[in-house]
Amino acid sequence: xxxxxxxxxxxxxxxxxxxxxxxxxxxxxxxxxxxxxxxxxxxxxxxxxxxxxxxxxxxxxxxxxxxxxxxxxxxxxxxxxxxxxxxxxxxxxxxxxxxxxxxxxxxxxxxxxxxxxxxxxxxxxxxxxxxxxxxxxxxxxxxxxxxxxxxxxxxxxxxxxxxxxxxxxxxxxxxxxxxxxxxx
Amino acid sequence: xxxxxxxxxxxxxxxxxxxxxxxxxxxxxxxxxxxxxxxxxxxxxxxxxxxxxxxxxxxxxxxxxxxxxxxxxxxxxxxxxxxxxxxxxxxxxxxxxxxxxxxxxxxxxxxxxxxxxxxxxxxxxxxxxxxxxxxxxxxxxxxxxxxxxxxxxxxxxxxxxxxxxxxxxxxxxxxxxxxxxxxxxxxxxx
Numbered sequence: 001x002x003x004x005x006x007x008x009x010x011x012x013x014x015x016x017x018x019x020x021x022x023x024x025x026x027x028x029x030x031x032x033x034x035x036x037x038x039x040x041x042x043x044x045x046x047x048x049x050x051x052x053x054x055x056x057x058x059x060x061x062x063x064x065x066x067x068x069x070x071x072x073x074x075x076x077x078x079x080x081x082x083x084x085x086x087x088x089x090x091x092x093x094x095x096x097x098x099x100x101x102x103x104x105x106x107x108x109x110x111x112x113x114x115x116x117x118x119x120x121x122x123x124x125x126x127x128x129x130x131x132x133x134x135x136x137x138x139x140x141x142x143x144x145x146x147x148x149x150x151x152x153x154x155x156x157x158x159x160x161x162x163x164x165x166x167x168x169x170x171x172x173x174x175x176x177x178x179x180x181x182x183x184x
Numbered sequence: 185x186x187x188x189x190x191x192x193x194x195x196x197x198x199x200x201x202x203x204x205x206x207x208x209x210x211x212x213x214x215x216x217x218x219x220x221x222x223x224x225x226x227x228x229x230x231x232x233x234x235x236x237x238x239x240x241x242x243x244x245x246x247x248x249x250x251x252x253x254x255x256x257x258x259x260x261x262x263x264x265x266x267x268x269x270x271x272x273x274x275x276x277x278x279x280x281x282x283x284x285x286x287x288x289x290x291x292x293x294x295x296x297x298x299x300x301x302x303x304x305x306x307x308x309x310x311x312x313x314x315x316x317x318x319x320x321x322x323x324x325x326x327x328x329x330x331x332x333x334x335x336x337x338x339x340x341x342x343x344x345x346x347x348x349x350x351x352x353x354x355x356x357x358x359x360x361x362x363x364x365x366x367x368x369x370x371x372x373x374x
Contacts, residue, residue: 067323073345084347096347
């Protein structure tokens, strides 16, 4: 009797799983647009470091990278706005050197950083690749050709420490971030 | 034969840099009251001409610019010292002439004076007597001050990306009078 009940239960459970599978399949089929080359599924989601904590990191990029002759230019892929450099067009009268970097500019800087190499950024945030695999660090460290020369010291630069701590999600090293802009 | 000539013409034409050419074409003309020489084109991006591909490339500069007295006018400051430190720690100092112009000749340049070939980024300070001004950021790659330190017309989109000409006395102090024994007027814009 007990054995029969178990068999009936298993059959019932199998039927439910099968039904759910059919429903899932049919729902997926509804979402897929086979007229699109990629099936209509845009795999654009990336893993990105914390946006809120970027407010502590942005000043490092502003001071070390965002001069008007480098990444403070609208034509750069890594375009960095800053209070003393390139300003996001605005009606508030914020011009270079007249006011601090705005929240909106910091947000735009965040988008520029995470959008530079989205796939590699995802791998770094997932812990699959080291932070130095990103152009964001390779260029200023001269691990790859950089027209602006070395923006960070080869080792032990607080700028790298600051950015790395943010990328790894271990808590931004605020002391390093502060130290990185001292004198700049 | 005509094919060879055409090929040569295409080859020569392709050597040009259209961006550089456009920048050169956009420069204002020479001031008829200022002869071509160390005093000319104050406030303009010097290395555009005095650099690779420029019409004055034989007298190439590593760095060059103009130091003005105040932000609201363009009167050159004479005998100011412009002090550079490059990323290797190498330093170089140069004095402005009576219209505020200064230049650092590149090695091999026909321009007079000691040469310097700095490695970017570069830090810069300007001073004269008690007045001193340190650039808040570093120079990343630009050799002409005026490419960033320009005065766009008010309301121009360039307002968001240019910082006005270099001025030594913008803290409210009264600048010393402009040079009175300059061969040309040190006043670019009163």
